[in-house]
Amino acid sequence: MQSPYDFATGNTNPENFPTEALVEAATAAIPEVARDLNIYPGKLGHPGLRALMAERERDREGVAVDPDHLVLTNGSMQAVTLVGEALCPHPGDPVVMEGFNYPGTINAYRSLGIDMVGVPLDGHGMRVDALSDTMKRLHDEGRPPKFVYVLATYQNPTGSTMPRTRRLELLEVVNEYDAVLVEDNCYGDVHYEGEKPPAFYALDDSPNQVYLCSLSKIFAPGVRLGYLYARPPMLERLLARRHDAGPNTLAAAIMTRYLEGRLWEHCEAANAALRLKRDAVLEALETHLGNACSWSHPVGGLFVWVRVPEDVDVARLAVACAERDVYFAPGANFELDNRKVSYLRLAFGFPRVDDIHEGIRRLGEGLGAVREPG
């Protein structure tokens, strides 16, 4: 039985899930795709969903995206892994990335033998001055990074968003070193307010770029559909390392039918519901942790990044919270070497709005308990 106060995992909102419309989509899609289900999907995958995702990119970025340069993957994590496998063939190959990152990515890259070189973040994402220093150092050491991995929009776990000007500065550094830029935009359309910042590929048409996105966050992770966008010859380099006989035709056909003509309407409805959850988390934090902690105020994505007082052992806090049936992800999970840090991440997609206040109250209670003089 899952706790109602589970803030640990980046799951999506089950409450306003469009069950009926998805059944309708499946009912329409299956007869259309029946013949194609009997054929291997090829490395790119279902043409309908690729066309739709190319439209999604064009609508958001104002830049034409060729659907034949767009590759469907088993969630964007398959794409994250594939990029590492294809571009880092040798153990110890360096990759430059945000110093706080998604544990799935950290585990994948660690298991591939990648040397993850972290760049510190601030409230606006990866710090470009620190990136520049890191690039210089790696070049001086004769081991330029195989790529720079950036999640600039609603970063996981920090919730930060990189402004347009910093994106341009980052591109300048990347291009100065002729480096490959891998942009992960999996949260890009989980957007609550303000302008959406442009994707890097919309600011610079270098064929050295790889762009990753997903349906997991705007729809649901259980459909396991993400995609990567890359142009030749980078596209071929990545495809050469794909060996799973292609992405899921059944799921892609159903999702195409569901999203066709209502992609943005769907996102707006989903985001409106998520925004209430974000607001509830921020309000409850103010009420129950206001005098002890500080936290990010994300304008998109699924996470609030909470800084706890220096004297708090986050692992002990996790135990105290679990006793109260409250779960969060300790900051150490996101640190590239899993070092202890005075942070925790709250994921607000899954808990119900009505449970959020009580969950955060219990978190505050747990915090009080571990701070009491022993």
Place this chain on the structure above:
Amino acid sequence: MQSPYDFATGNTNPENFPTEALVEAATAAIPEVARDLNIYPGKLGHPGLRALMAERERDREGVAVDPDHLVLTNGSMQAVTLVGEALCPHPGDPVVMEGFNYPGTINAYRSLGIDMVGVPLDGHGMRVDALSDTMKRLHDEGRPPKFVYVLATYQNPTGSTMPRTRRLELLEVVNEYDAVLVEDNCYGDVHYEGEKPPAFYALDDSPNQVYLCSLSKIFAPGVRLGYLYARPPMLERLLARRHDAGPNTLAAAIMTRYLEGRLWEHCEAANAALRLKRDAVLEALETHLGNACSWSHPVGGLFVWVRVPEDVDVARLAVACAERDVYFAPGANFELDNRKVSYLRLAFGFPRVDDIHEGIRRLGEGLGAVREPG
């Protein structure tokens, strides 16, 4: 537009595809799984389909299979790749396998840097005397294989099936060298006549075994659902290398609903239709290539392996056939070093029974054309 005479790819039969029943299954499954779609599936995947596949194994093999040792994958090719990635971390790590093999597996293992060591086959699969020699040689060279990969039932491309007695002999050799055995049984239930031979795991309960199977061949490749079965600690070794955030919940839930209570009925109906196609191929071969070629008589699977006269250049034959809108897979595609061989593979799942005769007639015509004195 696909040719009606496409014998090139191992696709399934689109003709008696259960479209209506699949729509019904989706209609029932989506409301049941709606909440779970919002949660990451975990590394094992949908419990319902794992339970059903454990039953499938138990029904076929008469051996209990723990669903928690069964891992859903993105088709069995993800499992084939995962095994290579997990067990062969170093470039040049040797793997012993049938000397004729599936091109997807060859490409995957080549791209992983695996040293593929081929063992010759005869009409009953991998030759155990040759396996024994190969194992001895590799051990003498101080580089024992990381695993032995065997597709013993309706082998791709040769269509051969290994009898029970040879399986026991093979196990003896594998166990003598304390080697890991990876059994790929993806065609196992595509069965036309006679007894089904037992899987290796049913003959020997060594935890050094890994077993792979699939829904691609008994249902359709577009659902991208395969599985692997392994016991701890092998299970953990394999899972540690999985980084795609888990298999497809939507497709798994729909397939569970479709197959529940009718798995074997479905297989029997699908196999009856495929058997007619196999019979048509064998009959047409007899009529049109009988005095020039010889071929396998598979009791299951999707392929007939055809030996052409020594003087025939199979690549030239492929061109002559393409001019007649007939397609097959040249034997060189299946040879571990892609060397030319006097074989070709006919896949009979996809073409219609009524087109098979004409297709093979054209193949015979193409053969005649390339054999004419220039």
